[in-house]
Amino acid sequence: MFVQDFMIVERPCAELVAEVESGASVLFRHALGEAEADLNRLRVKVGPQNWPALMAKTVDIRLGPIRRHGDLTLLAFSWHATGTASLFPALDADLEISPLGDHRSELALRGRYDPPGGVLGRSADRLLLHRLADATVRAFLSSLANRLAVSKAPA
Numbered sequence: 001m002f003v004q005d006f007m008i009v010e011r012p013c014a015e016l017v018a019e020v021e022s023g024a025s026v027l028f029r030h031a032l033g034e035a036e037a038d039l040n041r042l043r044v045k046v047g048p049q050n051w052p053a054l055m056a057k058t059v060d061i062r063l064g065p066i067r068r069h070g071d072l073t074l075l076a077f078s079w080h081a082t083g084t085a086s087l088f089p090a091l092d093a094d095l096e097i098s099p100l101g102d103h104r105s106e107l108a109l110r111g112r113y114d115p116p117g118g119v120l121g122r123s124a125d126r127l128l129l130h131r132l133a134d135a136t137v138r139a140f141l142s143s144l145a146n147r148l149a150v151s152k153a154p155a
Contacts, residue, residue, distance in 0.1 A: 001115060001122075001130060003091070003137050006108035007145040013099035016107070016148055017073045020097065024063050024075055027147065058082045073097045089113035089133070095144070107148065109141045 009016060019027060064076030075095040081088035093111025100106050115122050115129060 001089075001133070002110070002112055003093075003130075003133050004108065004110040005134070005138050005141050006106055007141055008100065009105045009107050009145050009149050010103065011105060011149065012103055013071070013073075013097060013105040016097050016105050019148065020073070020075055020095075021066060024066070028061060028063070028144070057088050059088075071099055089115050091137075107141065107145050109137055111137070 059079040059081050061077055061079045064078070067074045067076070073096070075097075076093075077095065078090060078092045080090045091111050091113045093109055096106070096108040096110065098106045098108070113133065115124065117124065
């Protein structure tokens with residue numbers, strides 16, 4: 001299943017790219033609150049905003065390489081649930097940063113996940129769980145965008 005979302009950040013693209021390049025794991029840790037970091041691995045709780053905490057899950061985030069394609073910058077990452085991971089899908093995604101003029105940028109997340117549970121899991125995903133995935137991605141991206149909107153460099 002594909003999942004994507006985007007947000008506008010009122011900062012120049014070059015500033016956002018520099019911030020991500022100077023420390024993506026620090027940026028993720030600050031944006032997502034109480035994250036545990038170990039080099040290029042983070043452990044955070046993800047879930048939709050304003051949904052019951054029962055819908056949140058702790059995941060390990062692994063950061064991949066930063067790539068550039070013209071004026072588009074991509075940071076590959078994945079997350080995998082901890083504990084009973086077989087009940088939760090893993091996400092492989094790119095965080096994309098692109099310019100929208102001189103002082104605005106688009107921050108986008110485009111990813112793919114496979115619902116666990118075979119045919120039954122795919123059916124449940126079509127009925128309800130895809131909305132949970134969309135809401136989780138939106139909350140995750142919103143946290144990153146909010147952090148990037150107010151910061152000048154990760155501390």
